Amino acid sequence: MTADPITPVLTKRWLSPNSWQLKTYERLEGYTALRKALKGTPEQLVQLIKDAGLRGRGGAGFPAGIKWSFMPQNEDKPHYLVINADEGEPGTCKDIPLMMADPHSLIEGCIIASYAMRSHHCFIYVRGEALHCIRRLNAAVREAYDAGYLGVDILGSGFALDITVHAGAGAYICGEETALLDSLEGRRGQPRLKPPFPAAAGLYAAPTTVNNVETIASAPFIVNGGADWFRKMGREKSPGPKIFSISGHVELPGQYECPLGTTLRELLDMAGGMKDGIPLKFWTPGGSSTPMFTSAHLDTPLDFEGAAEAGSMLGTTAVQVFNETVSVPWAVMKWTQFYEHESCGKCTPCREGTYWLAQILERMVAGNGTEEDIDTLLDVCDNIFGRSFCALGDGAVSPIVSGIKYFRDEFLALCNTNKASKPELVGARA
Amino acid sequence: MSSTEQSSLDEIFDADIVAKAENLMERYPQSRSALLPMLHLVQSVQGYVSQEGISFCGRQLGLSDAEVTAVATFYTMYKRRPCGEHLVSICTNTLCAALGGDAIYKAVQEHLGEDGKPLGHNETVGEPGSKGSITLEHAECLAACDLGPVLQVNYEYFDNQTPEKTIALVDALRAGKKPAPTRGAPLTDFKGAELQLAGFFPEDPIQYRADVDGPSQAVETLRGAQIAQDRGWTAPVIEDVPLPEVQKK
Numbered sequence: 001m002t003a004d005p006i007t008p009v010l011t012k013r014w015l016s017p018n019s020w021q022l023k024t025y026e027r028l029e030g031y032t033a034l035r036k037a038l039k040g041t042p043e044q045l046v047q048l049i050k051d052a053g054l055r056g057r058g059g060a061g062f063p064a065g066i067k068w069s070f071m072p073q074n075e076d077k078p079h080y081l082v083i084n085a086d087e088g089e090p091g092t093c094k095d096i097p098l099m100m101a102d103p104h105s106l107i108e109g110c111i112i113a114s115y116a117m118r119s120h121h122c123f124i125y126v127r128g129e130a131l132h133c134i135r136r137l138n139a140a141v142r143e144a145y146d147a148g149y150l151g152v153d154i155l156g157s158g159f160a161l162d163i164t165v166h167a168g169a170g171a172y173i174c175g176e177e178t179a180l181l182d183s184l185e186g187r188r189g190q191p192r193l194k195p196p197f198p199a200a201a202g203l204y205a206a207p208t209t210v211n212n213v214e215t216i217a218s219a220p221f222i223v224n225g226g227a228d229w230f231r232k233m234g235r236e237k238s239p240g241p242k243i244f245s246i247s248g249h250v251e252l253p254g255q256y257e258c259p260l261g262t263t264l265r266e267l268l269d270m271a272g273g274m275k276d277g278i279p280l281k282f283w284t285p286g287g288s289s290t291p292m293f294t295s296a297h298l299d300t301p302l303d304f305e306g307a308a309e310a311g312s313m314l315g316t317t318a319v320q321v322f323n324e325t326v327s328v329p330w331a332v333m334k335w336t337q338f339y340e341h342e343s344c345g346k347c348t349p350c351r352e353g354t355y356w357l358a359q360i361l362e363r364m365v366a367g368n369g370t371e372e373d374i375d376t377l378l379d380v381c382d383n384i385f386g387r388s389f390c391a392l393g394d395g396a397v398s399p400i401v402s403g404i405k406y407f408r409d410e411f412l413a414l415c416n417t418n419k420a421s422k423p424e425l426v427g428a429r430a
Numbered sequence: 431m432s433s434t435e436q437s438s439l440d441e442i443f444d445a446d447i448v449a450k451a452e453n454l455m456e457r458y459p460q461s462r463s464a465l466l467p468m469l470h471l472v473q474s475v476q477g478y479v480s481q482e483g484i485s486f487c488g489r490q491l492g493l494s495d496a497e498v499t500a501v502a503t504f505y506t507m508y509k510r511r512p513c514g515e516h517l518v519s520i521c522t523n524t525l526c527a528a529l530g531g532d533a534i535y536k537a538v539q540e541h542l543g544e545d546g547k548p549l550g551h552n553e554t555v556g557e558p559g560s561k562g563s564i565t566l567e568h569a570e571c572l573a574a575c576d577l578g579p580v581l582q583v584n585y586e587y588f589d590n591q592t593p594e595k596t597i598a599l600v601d602a603l604r605a606g607k608k609p610a611p612t613r614g615a616p617l618t619d620f621k622g623a624e625l626q627l628a629g630f631f632p633e634d635p636i637q638y639r640a641d642v643d644g645p646s647q648a649v650e651t652l653r654g655a656q657i658a659q660d661r662g663w664t665a666p667v668i669e670d671v672p673l674p675e676v677q678k679k
Contacts, residue, residue, distance in 0.1 A: 004663035012657045018643065040673040047674045078459070090571040092524050100613070100646040122457065123568070128470075128507045128627055129519070130584035131570060132614040132646060138631060139642040164457050167627045169466050169505035172570065186465035186491075188504040204460055226671035233665065241665060244654075248525055249574035254576045254653030270657060288524065320525050320575065334524040338570055344504075 003233045003259045005266060009221050010214065011257040014101040020136050022143040025104040031149055033220035038157040038267045045116035049219065051227035053239045057094075058084055058175075058212030059286065059315045060391075061304040062239070067209055070199035071117045074367035077206040079119040082184065083110060085126040085133070085213045086168050086175040089395075090316035090338060094243040095213040097255055098132040099126070102217070103140035107163065109216035112223060114161050116210055121162050125180055126170040136167045172342035176390050177210040179344065190346045191390040214243060222266040234260035238295040238303030238314075248283075248321035249275045260314075264293070267302075267319060278323040279338070282406065284314020289395025291402035324379060329414055332399045333361035340398035347389035347392045353380050354396050361400075369415045373394040374404060431489065443486050447475060450630060451490045457629070461491055465501055467628045474624035475558050478509040479652040507627075514554045514563030516603050517620045520581040520596070523571040530592065531579040535568050537593035538600055542566060555604070562604045565620070577612070584623040586614030589631050589648060613648060615641035 013019045013028050025031070037045055050065030070391045083106070087095040099106060100391040100417065126134050141163050144150045152160045166184060172190040173179045181203050183189035202208020218240065222230050231262045234347040239299060244267055247253045251272030258267070264283065274280055282292045285302055291312040307314040323333065340354040357380055363369050381397035388394065404411055431439075443451075450471055454464040465487060478536065483567075483619030484498045491498075502508045520535045521527075539548035542555045549566050550593065556563030567574055573579045577589035581596060588599060589612040602609050608617040632638045649656075 003666060006654050006658040006661075006663045007662075007665040008655050008658050009435075013646070014652055014655050015659060020642070020646070021585045036673070041676070043676045046675040048617035051674055054590055074552050087573045088571060091525060091575050092571070093573045093575045096573045097646075097651045127573070128505075129569070129582065131623055131626060132587070132644065132664055133630065135615065135626060135642055135644075136646075139630070139638075165629070166463075167467060167470060167629070168507075169469065170507035171505050177477065183466065184463055186462035186501065187458065214634070221668070223673070224667040225666075225671070227674070228667055228671070245576055247530070247578060253578075254654055256654030256657075258654075318575065322525075322528060326528050331524050331528065334522075334527055340673055341570065381587050397530070 002264065004127040005262070005270060006256060006258055007233050009121050009241045010098060010102070010105065010217055010243060011255060013105070019101050019127055019309055020140065022104060022105055022140070022147060028262060029043050029224065030104055033223035034108050034111055035155060037115060037223050037233065038159060040157060041348070042116045042118060045112065045223070046220060048227060049116070049416050050220045052230040053227070053237070054215065054218055054222060054230070055238060055304060056212055057214035057218070057242065059089065059289075059313075059314070061314060063121055064215050067199070067211070068113070068117055071209055072199075074119075075118055078121065079117055079121040080208040081110060081114045081117060081119045081202045082181065082203060082208055082210045082389040083122065083213060083216055083420065084175060084180055084210050085124055085130070086180060087127055087130070088172040089176055089289060089316055089318065090243070090335060091247060091284055091287045091320040092316040093245045093247065093318065094316065095125075096130050096133055098213060098217060098243070099130070100136055103133075103136045105142070105217045105220060106137070106213055107140050107149070109142050109219040111161055112164055112219045113209075113211065113216055115159055116241075121164070123184060123203070124163065125174070125184055126165060126167055128170050134165060134167050141165060141394060152250070166284065168301060171344070173344040173390075178391065179390070180210060188344070190344045192261065192413050193389075204286065207361065214294045220355060234278065235305070237302050242317050244302070244317045244319055246271045246319045246321065249278065249323040251275050261301040261306060263299050265298040268321075270301040274321070274323060280321065281324045281326060282322050282328060282331075284311050284315075284318065284320045287318040288320075288338070289313075289391070289398050290315035290404065291398045294406050326355065327365075328403045328410050329361065330365050330405040333358070333365045335399045336361050339392065343392060343396070346394070349384045350393035350396065353393070356380055356398060359397070364414050367414065371412065372413050373415065374408065374411050378404065431485070435485065437484050439482055439489065443472065443475060443483050445473065446459075450628070451486075454629065455490065462493070465493070465498065469502055470624050471628035473508065474621045474628060475477050477504050477513045477621055478511055486659035500677075504655060509552070509565070511552070512554070512558035513620050514558055514565040515557060515619045516563070516583050517565050517567065518581060518583055518600060518603070519567050519569035519572070519585075521570070521579060522568040522574045525575050526578040528581060529578045534579055534581070534591055534593050538566060538596055541597050542600060562606050564600060564603055568576075577648060583611065583617060584620050585627070586617060586623075591593045602624055610671075611644070613644070615644040
């Protein structure tokens with residue numbers, strides 16, 4: 001059986017009036033999964049999420065059930081569940097609409113996941129700029145306490161849980177899970193060395209699991225529908241539905257929840273095609289940190305394996321579509337300026353590297369570059385990739401390396417116009 | 431801390447703010463976790479994180495000024511200079527920029543500038559804090575790419591902007607009006623937004639409800655769900671199945 005092109009699961013309540021209120025949620029099967037989960041054991045829930053093959057929706061795609069199983073079975077120290085709601089990857093805009101439209105699905109997921117991991121305190125770390133989400137989540141938490149879904153002895157099960165909604169303060173790096181934990185502890189958000197992994201020593205050095213919003217919001221549906229139901233959507237190694245956020249030069253940008261493995265050609269078809277019929281030039285499968293694709297990748301299945309085999313990553317399924325009017329070196333420069341600004345400064349390759357990359361690209365785009373700059377860029381990228389403390393550095397080089405791979409001529413053209421005049425000294429060589 | 435410094439802090443941050451700071455500390459297993467919300471709290475009082483604000487957080491949490499400063503300067507949402515009544519943040523990341531965000535930012539800079547000098551990043555037009563004053567900034571991706579170009583006023587979304595729309599918006603703000611955001615709560619001011627970021631919401635139930643129920647159901651947000659409904663597409667039907675059996679250890 002093939003699933004429909006759009007499979008609303010997480011997004012199915014979004015059309016309902018006041019979808020964010022408890023009474024709407026309860027009318028539409030809300031908190032039924034929690035009742036079912038609390039009758040089972042934590043081990044059963046971990047097994048269920050493993051069986052379903054749910055993979056992390058924050059970008060890396062790590063199997064959620066395996067992650068949950070890393071948590072110790074004893075409770076020698078308090079356990080924590082931390083929700084990464086620090087959505088900030090350029091192009092990514094799925095968690096914020098989810099939290100606005102259906103905050104209770106996240107709350108219910110948090111309670112189920114906390115029960116499965118024997119946690120009694122869950123934190124939702126929300127990006128500070130997402131004020132309306134913070135407001136809606138707080139309201140949802142308040143409603144959940146009043147209805148007995150949170151607090152001591154939830155629904156008479158004896159299980160107790162508190163949820164704290166925590167606002168960030170504008171730092172992309174806090175989307176990195178260990179930087180997020182440092183930030184949640186009231187420090188500068190800088191990544192930690194792993195190991196130890198958070199399951200061994202996370203928040204306050206206690207066992208901690210950090211999961212993305214979309215991952216946790218999927219849990220109630222899996223509890224109700226079972227692993228086989230979940231696997232009716234998507235592909236064998238990347239099962240389930242996924243919110244694809246289509247933005248840029250398309251006729252109908254928006255949120256489309258489709259089975260994993262859907263292609264850009266299919267997405268574009270649903271999204272009304274390219275805006276004004278201007279042809280596609282390049283696109284990202286999952287945010288700016290995932291190497292760009294071109295029109296040669298229209299039929300690449302967008303799941304974790306498909307995107308990787310084609311030389312990119314699935315990331316957050318933030319599909320940013322750019323048409324022929326957009327200059328690749330310019331787009332790459334803009335993204336690089338972002339990474340330069342957001343580099344936390346902890347490790348040298350990323351801090352210094354992004355700084356130089358931005359300067360070189362700015363020179364090139366201004367028409368003052370030389371051919372050698374292309375090699376210099378790639379050389380600096382080589383010194384950042386795999387040599388940085390966290391994945392921000394790897395992400396920073398993605399647009400540059402992939403941009404030069406597919407559109408070297410455009411970078412060259414920027415420099416050729418400059419050949420006649422006297423090129424400026426290359427910044428990185430000075 | 432000398433007694434004069436102490437009393438100056440008590441003047442700026444009254445008993446209500448002290449109580450709120452203590453409330454924040456109770457929300458976490460370790461009090462230092464309250465530092466980020468507390469910095470939002472001091473910003474809600476003064477419109478920026480001042481030296482006094484830093485000392486206040488340090489005093490509440492038993493941290494040195496240097497420790498608090500290290501944190502405050504790391505995050506872009508903590509402003510080191512007094513902000514206007516409103517903070518206008520225009521996304522100039524790649525996608526919004528390609529759709530016109532750069533042009534919007536430039537147009538607003540020039541429009542709000544004085545004596546032929548465009549208003550710069552993090553600069554304020556009008557006396558900071560006075561009615562109609564605006565602090566302008568270019569922002570990184572605001573996670574509303576399907577609604578780009580976007581901007582925020584006091585962190586409420588104004589979607590699908592054009593230079594003309596944005597200039598009309600900032601003119602209205604300058605004139606003391608508070609246009610309704612596309613998505614979010616009715617506008618108050620920057621300080622009011624900061625109080626909510628600190629975790630304190632209106633106590634008046636009518637205002638609280640109006641804030642929470644502020645619009646969010648943009649056409650773009652609902653697009654996929656709407657198309658599915660129109661075409662009769664659904665996820666596979668859910669049938670109640672038991673949880674998997676696991677062996678007892």
